[in-house]
Amino acid sequence: MYDGSHFASTGEASGVDESLWLMGRAHYKPVIEICxxxxxxxxxxxxxxxxxxxxxxxxxxxxxxxxxxxxEDGSPRPFDSPGVGELALGPLLFGASSTLLNADHYGVYYKGMPVWNGKVLRRHGDVFERTSRGYYRAHGRADDTMNLGGVKVSSVEIEKVCNAVDESVLETAAVGVPPPGGGPDKLVIAVVFKDSKGSKDNLNSLKVSLNSALQKKLNPLFKVSHIVALPSLPRTATNKVMRRVLRQQFSQVGSRL
Known part of the structure; x- marks a missing residue:
């Protein structure tokens, strides 16, 4: 949406490069993000x-x-505290649903949620970060988790490390793929390169770098099983990465991973 001086964007926040490109078409006025x-x-x-x-x-x-x-304990962080975690909403919210078709509304949104000022918070399901400067960043769905060697970890945590490993990487998506014969999930990383020319030849060296970074920064038991280079990641209309689509695709070719 463009009002003559500013652009507005709905869904997940745009990427930095996308925001700069759009701002350049409006004399570098900020893009107003809405989610x-x-x-x-x-x-x-x-x-x-x-x-x-x-x-x-x-x-x-x-x-x-x-x-x-x-x-991590499931309780709300202090309002002025930076950190990353699952987002919850106050229950008094204009326009919020009160029933669901073919589902238990309480079970979906309120069951197991913490109480704040005598009211049960509403589950949202996304992972959000509050930065040290007081801004908020979206990090995808909280249920995008996997079990690697008995350790539960979110895709967001892994991707944050992987995105910073090599300057040639534009973005990554981490999914846990169950092996055909059963057993622990295999960690598969989908990689989108900034420049696809010649990048696929470097997958083996990138795999080594990713393993080193993940084992150093997250857990020494984590190991990348396979890297898949893609031209882009599948996304919803609101720009959310559809990791379930990747998981399904990789599961279908699991014997070759």
């Missing part, structure tokens, strides 16, 4: 012209919405 969902009848987090903006990030909760980032 929401059908089940809440609108947005829950957004950018604002009343605040300084940051590339590929959100600056504030939407009007009438409260945001909570849950810590």
């Amino acid at each position: 929401g969902g059908t089940e809440i009848g609108g947005g829950f987090i957004a950018g604002s012209l009343l605040q300084p903006q940051s590339l590929s990030a959100f600056s504030t909760a939407a009007m009438g919405c409260s945001l909570f980032i849950l810590g």
Whole structure:
């Protein structure tokens, strides 16, 4: 959307390069990012012209919405504390659903969620980061997790390490693929290169670098089983990476991974 001076973007926040390209078409005015969902009848987090903006990030909760980032113990982090965790919403939210077709509304959104000020928080399902400067960044679905050698880890944690390993890497997607004969998931990394020319020849050396980085920064038991070079990652209309699609594709060729 373009109002003559600023662009607005819905769904997940655009990438840094995408944001700069779009800003360049509006005299480098900030892109106002908005993220929401059908089940809440609108947005829950957004950018604002009343605040300084940051590339590929959100600056504030939407009007009438409260945001909570849950810590490892499942409790809300302090509001001014930077960190990454599953996002929860305050239960009093304009337009939020109260029933679901063919599903238990309470079970989907409230069961097992922490209580804050006497009210049960509403599950959202995305992983969000609050930066040290107070901005918010989306990191995909919280249920994009896998079990590697008995250790539960999110795709986001692995991808954050993989994206920084080599300058030739544009983005990655990490999925756990069950082997055909059963057993622990195999870690498969889908890689999109900034320049595809000649990059596929370097997959073996990249695999070594990824293993080294993951074992050093996350867990010495983690091991990349296979790397698949793709021209782009499958995404929803709102720019969310569809890791389940990759998992299904890789599972179908599991015997060759």
